[in-house]
Amino acid sequence: MNLAELKVPGPTRTALTAPFWAAAAEGRFTLQHCADCARWVFYPRQLCPHCWSPRLQWRDASGRAQLETWSVIHRPGHPGWAPAAPYAIGIVRLAEGPTMLSHILAAEPRLHLPLQVRFTQVGAEVLPCFEPLT
Incomplete structure (x- = not known):
C-alpha cells in the first residue's frame, strides 16, 4: 500500500x-x-x-531509536487507514532519550530493534516514521 x-x-x-x-x-x-x-x-x-x-x-x-513495544493494527480506528492495514505502530526510544509513538516500517518488528527515522508521505502530510537501521 x-x-x-x-x-x-x-x-x-x-x-x-x-x-x-x-x-x-x-x-x-x-x-x-x-x-x-x-x-x-x-x-x-x-x-x-x-x-x-x-x-x-x-x-x-540523530533520528536513531530503538523499538520499545509495538502493536499491529488490523482494524484501524479511522476508516481512512483501512487500506493500509495491517500496519505496525510502536513506542520508540530516541537515541537522545525521549520516547515517541510512530509508525514502524519493519516487516518483523522485535523488541529493541535498532531504528532510524524515515520521513514518509502519509496522505497530505510528511510524517516521521521509523524503519530498521541499515
Whole structure:
C-alpha cells in the first residue's frame, strides 16, 4: 500500500508544534533541547519537564531509536487507514532519550530493534516514521 494515497487526517498543528512539523516537511528530525539542564524533550512543551526551565530550543536530533513495544493494527480506528492495514505502530526510544509513538516500517518488528527515522508521505502530510537501521 502506498501511504501517500491514504485519505487520513493529519496531525494537529499548534504554534508550539509548528517547528517540529515544518522540519519534518523538510526531512529534518528536530526535538526540543533544554538550555539549562541539557536534556532532550519530546513531545513539544513550553517548559522543560526535567527542570521546569522555559529555555527550550529546537535542535536537529540523530533520528536513531530503538523499538520499545509495538502493536499491529488490523482494524484501524479511522476508516481512512483501512487500506493500509495491517500496519505496525510502536513506542520508540530516541537515541537522545525521549520516547515517541510512530509508525514502524519493519516487516518483523522485535523488541529493541535498532531504528532510524524515515520521513514518509502519509496522505497530505510528511510524517516521521521509523524503519530498521541499515
